[in-house]
Amino acid sequence: xxxxxxxxxxxxxxxxxxxxxxxxxxxxxxxxxxxxxxxxxxxxxxxxxxxxxxxxxxxxxxxxxxxxxxxxxxxxxxxxxxxxxxxxxxxxxxxxxxxxxxxxxxxxxxxxxxxxxxxxxxxxxxxxxxxxxxxxxxxxxxxxxxxxxxxxxxxxxxxxxxxxxxxxxxxxxxxxxxxxxxxxxxxxxxxxxxxxxxxxxxxxxxxxxxxxxxxxxxxxxxxxx
DNA sequence: GATTGATCATAT
DNA sequence: ATATGATCAATC
Numbered sequence: 001x002x003x004x005x006x007x008x009x010x011x012x013x014x015x016x017x018x019x020x021x022x023x024x025x026x027x028x029x030x031x032x033x034x035x036x037x038x039x040x041x042x043x044x045x046x047x048x049x050x051x052x053x054x055x056x057x058x059x060x061x062x063x064x065x066x067x068x069x070x071x072x073x074x075x076x077x078x079x080x081x082x083x084x085x086x087x088x089x090x091x092x093x094x095x096x097x098x099x100x101x102x103x104x105x106x107x108x109x110x111x112x113x114x115x116x117x118x119x120x121x122x123x124x125x126x127x128x129x130x131x132x133x134x135x136x137x138x139x140x141x142x143x144x145x146x147x148x149x150x151x152x153x154x155x156x157x158x159x160x161x162x163x164x165x166x167x168x169x170x171x172x173x174x175x176x177x178x179x180x181x182x183x184x185x186x187x188x189x190x191x192x193x194x195x196x197x198x199x200x201x202x203x204x205x206x207x208x209x210x211x212x213x214x215x216x217x218x219x220x221x222x223x224x225x
Numbered sequence: 226g227a228t229t230g231a232t233c234a235t236a237t
Numbered sequence: 238a239t240a241t242g243a244t245c246a247a248t249c
Binding site: 064088 | 238239240241244245
């Protein structure tokens, strides 16, 4: 019996809502929405993200688009410690492994997702129960020219390797700010990709993730830490 | 502390 | 299987 929240009609309203959540614990927010709070995230890894989506009126469901299509805004929660350092890399999107010839940065999912992000820091540490973690001040972010250049460079380099049949040799170190890693239900999930001789092969689905130093710097710049 | 492969829930 | 939301946890 949780209350439905309408999508915000403007970015300013969205930001207002997000700012009003700052300082609340996740338990308080969950209680106000009549949602049960898990004791840990082992079986509820997406709980925080889904809780904030609900609280801010993001369109629920699994659409391959931004959380607030009308506003062109993507919502991302990011776990940070008390020094404002991110605890985890940030998942951006699944990487296309086939049918990618001619795919440009300008048209990529990564660029689309990251063109405007509402970051909601969640303060705590790995040991703290989800309910005890505190919602931090939100940050509406658009990549600076330099940040976009770094993202683009990494994306183009990684996508080129994928198109050349080198997906299996790409490590999480191949980019400066973006990395490619498995993104799957388990190690048995397979998807089609390009092999070394250009032939189709089956491999683990991959996703693009933002590295911790990049998101740490992004937050530090905004909060002037 | 960063890397890395693996994993969990849910909806379509 | 793919998409959404991510974190776990051993190892480097």
